[in-house]
Amino acid sequence: MPILKQLQRYVVTSGGKRIRPLFIYYLGKAYRLENAELIRLGSLLEIVHAASLLHDDVVDGAEERRSKPTGAKLFGNKAVVLGGDHLLSSGLQALNNLGNPQYMAVFTDAIKALSAAELLQMQQHFNLKTSRKTHAEVVDGKTAVLFRAAGALVAIMRGQGDFYRSETAELGLAFGRFFQYRDDYLDYFDAARLKKRGLQDFSNGIVTAPLHILLQAAEKPEQRRIEALWRAVEAGDTQQALKEIPDLMAKHRVAFKCSADLARMQRDILAGLEALPEKAPRERIRAEFQKILAVAPP
Amino acid sequence: MPILKQLQRYVVTSGGKRIRPLFIYYLGKAYRLENAELIRLGSLLEIVHAASLLHDDVVDGAEERRSKPTGAKLFGNKAVVLGGDHLLSSGLQALNNLGNPQYMAVFTDAIKALSAAELLQMQQHFNLKTSRKTHAEVVDGKTAVLFRAAGALVAIMRGQGDFYRSETAELGLAFGRFFQYRDDYLDYFDAARLKKRGLQDFSNGIVTAPLHILLQAAEKPEQRRIEALWRAVEAGDTQQALKEIPDLMAKHRVAFKCSADLARMQRDILAGLEALPEKAPRERIRAEFQKILAVAPP
Numbered sequence A, B: 001m002p003i004l005k006q007l008q009r010y011v012v013t014s015g016g017k018r019i020r021p022l023f024i025y026y027l028g029k030a031y032r033l034e035n036a037e038l039i040r041l042g043s044l045l046e047i048v049h050a051a052s053l054l055h056d057d058v059v060d061g062a063e064e065r066r067s068k069p070t071g072a073k074l075f076g077n078k079a080v081v082l083g084g085d086h087l088l089s090s091g092l093q094a095l096n097n098l099g100n101p102q103y104m105a106v107f108t109d110a111i112k113a114l115s116a117a118e119l120l121q122m123q124q125h126f127n128l129k130t131s132r133k134t135h136a137e138v139v140d141g142k143t144a145v146l147f148r149a150a151g152a153l154v155a156i157m158r159g160q161g162d163f164y165r166s167e168t169a170e171l172g173l174a175f176g177r178f179f180q181y182r183d184d185y186l187d188y189f190d191a192a193r194l195k196k197r198g199l200q201d202f203s204n205g206i207v208t209a210p211l212h213i214l215l216q217a218a219e220k221p222e223q224r225r226i227e228a229l230w231r232a233v234e235a236g237d238t239q240q241a242l243k244e245i246p247d248l249m250a251k252h253r254v255a256f257k258c259s260a261d262l263a264r265m266q267r268d269i270l271a272g273l274e275a276l277p278e279k280a281p282r283e284r285i286r287a288e289f290q291k292i293l294a295v296a297p298p
Helices: A002-013 A019-029 A035-056 A061-066 A071-075 A077-097 A101-123 A132-157 A167-189 A209-217 A220-234 A239-251 A254-274 A279-288 B002-013 B019-029 B035-056 B061-065 B071-075 B077-097 B101-123 B132-157 B167-189 B209-217 B220-234 B239-251 B254-274 B279-288
Strands: none
Touching (some): A002 A071, A019 A132, A035 A101, A035 A132, A077 B035, A077 B101, A101 B077, A101 B101, A167 A209, A209 A220, A209 A239, B002 B071, B002 B077, B019 B132, B019 B279, B035 B077, B077 B101, B101 B132, B167 B239, B167 B254, B209 B239, B209 B254, B239 B254
């Protein structure tokens, strides 16, 4: 079907970093696991990720005008939903052919967590009172889950029964969390690195770590001002927020506080990497992810 | 999450006939298969069906105003997409726990076929030149596939290796096709039985069997008139079509021709039922589906 070909091209050429396949590949190689199986599982993680992005692109009437040129905008809501279903079921079909129900358990857990986290985030849309705990749940379900899955899959390949408690699943979870919090950080303080306009999370009504830190540090009148800017953005006027929020962030040294948190997370991940047995792939992970792991000091 | 509870309530109370679980249950009982497993598999077929309906409800901007109060209208596009994903992945998780990869193969095949058929139908939207062959593909992928899956699952439970070629899968396929063609028939000739307004397929720009038969029987000027009515409906004006199409159908005895086709399909199904070994469940299928199998003569 032409529409499936078009969606396929869109997904393949949309310029993802393929970080999930790279992660599972080098993690598995660090334990001398089989190439072909790691590549298959990595592709399937990327397929789940891509299908989830297609579904997350779906918009409702009023929102439509504001959104960037996403799949849903190019092909329509209905096409990306059905195309995402087709992509996902093709992936699960291929996964099932690998003949290991433990793999399937990890993937179905992950898909469930992804949809729950995206629903949770949707429900928190423009809720300035979103708690840190809720945001942490969104981060775990939306991003960390597929890296944790990568680690769990490696553990399964190694024959570990309690695969979610394996050191590789823990490392994946830590890496995935870091990856998302780093994204949240860069959105406010170095958006150029993401090749995006900055403050998108604020503009899209999503409370992330920098805003939590700012709200905690701000004085009462500032808090009220942030609230007012937030409501203005919700009503469609982002201009004033894009001017004032960076100043407030600077005043309260949020970039510094936030990157200190990231540096702590990073140390744990590097320690986890240190424990991997094979040197060459371990160094490859460090090399591949150097750009990701290095957060520029503010 | 409250939204998941609401979606759950919507799905459970939306008044489906649960025909897929009933079908697999009595079909399996006709081979003395285990109650609990049949009920589990039946629930999972219904879950896939419900998730597919949620995703099929998703609409694009302009369409939104015309549609009936679907899930997407009540909860928004995004919520039904993510809710559908959550429902489906919960179902696949439960399915995986049954520990039979052949079951998983049948379900992933079916989900893939469902999304492909819905994409195909979407691409044929308001295409009066949709061929019979294309419509047959849509019917197989959109409706017959889950009945065929029911039959294949029963074959797997019976230990049959080539489960798609089993008599139960064939019976399921025939039953599913009949079920959809009967629906297409009733939409034009006895919509009250579906508790719907009639001519919805024409109003929604979907070419089905009655319209194929009419187009074939109609003379050139009538064909041009049908085309004009179709374009008017596409532009939002259904009134004239609702008046004229039934007259044309009556003139060309489409109901009669169409119900003759259905009667042929029905005979095959009844012959297939006849071959089932256990009498009581076989009679239950006939009783349960009497209303469905009986198409009132025009």
